[in-house]
Structure formats: structure tokens, C-alpha cells
Amino acid sequence: MKISLLAERQILKAQLEGQFENLKGAGKPLHLSGDNSVEAIGFRIMSEAGALPREIELRKAVEEQTRVLGAAPDEEARRRELKKLADIQLRLDIEQEARRRFYGG
Numbered sequence: 140m141k142i143s144l145l146a147e148r149q150i151l152k153a154q155l156e157g158q159f160e161n162l163k164g165a166g167k168p169l170h171l172s173g174d175n176s177v178e179a180i181g182f183r184i185m186s187e188a189g190a191l192p193r194e195i196e197l198r199k200a201v202e203e204q205t206r207v208l209g210a211a212p213d214e215e216a217r218r219r220e221l222k223k224l225a226d227i228q229l230r231l232d233i234e235q236e237a238r239r240r241f242y243g244g
Contacts, residue, residue, distance in 0.1 A: 163187060194238060197231040 153159060164187075182195055204224040211217040 158188075194231065194234040197227060197234055200227045201231060 159165070182192060185192060186195065201224065204220065204227055208217065208220040208224055211220050
């Protein structure tokens, strides 16, 4: 099934379920600033609706774990936090690769 057809079905389903009612900014044009890729716009819309994709959650986790790693008090703690960061980064890489394969990009 084509991605465009799948997306259209999901949009129609959401409309029928009333998920687009009372959304912030309804009826107003999208403000396209910064990263204007379809992917970025989709992520922003999902974020505003409170539905973050796993990939975005993992990106935030990488940022947080990087801060934790920077504050590690000693070498043992640093190794432990570095291992956690590597695990999160690996999961993020897997999510990104899955998305690229799914969308054929």
C-alpha cells in the first residue's frame, strides 16, 4: 500500500473520530519556520497533539543522558552513564533506520 494512501486513511479515520476538533491553531495556516521538511512538520504536529513518536522521545533521552554523563562525579560513574548513553543511542539509531526503510528513504 502506498504511503500517501495509508496517510490519507489515517487522516480520514482521525477526522471521523473527532480528533481534529478543538486543536490549537485550527483553521490557521501552518507557520513554516526552521526545518520545513515534511518529517519535521509531522513531528511538530504530533508533539502539539501530545503524541510524540518514539524517535523524538529517544532524542530527548540522549540529550538528558548526555547531561547526566557530563555531571558524573568519577570514572566508574562515567563508565556506567556512558553505557546507558550508548544503549539509548543504539535504540535511536534502530528507530531512525526503521523509519528510513519504511518510507523508502
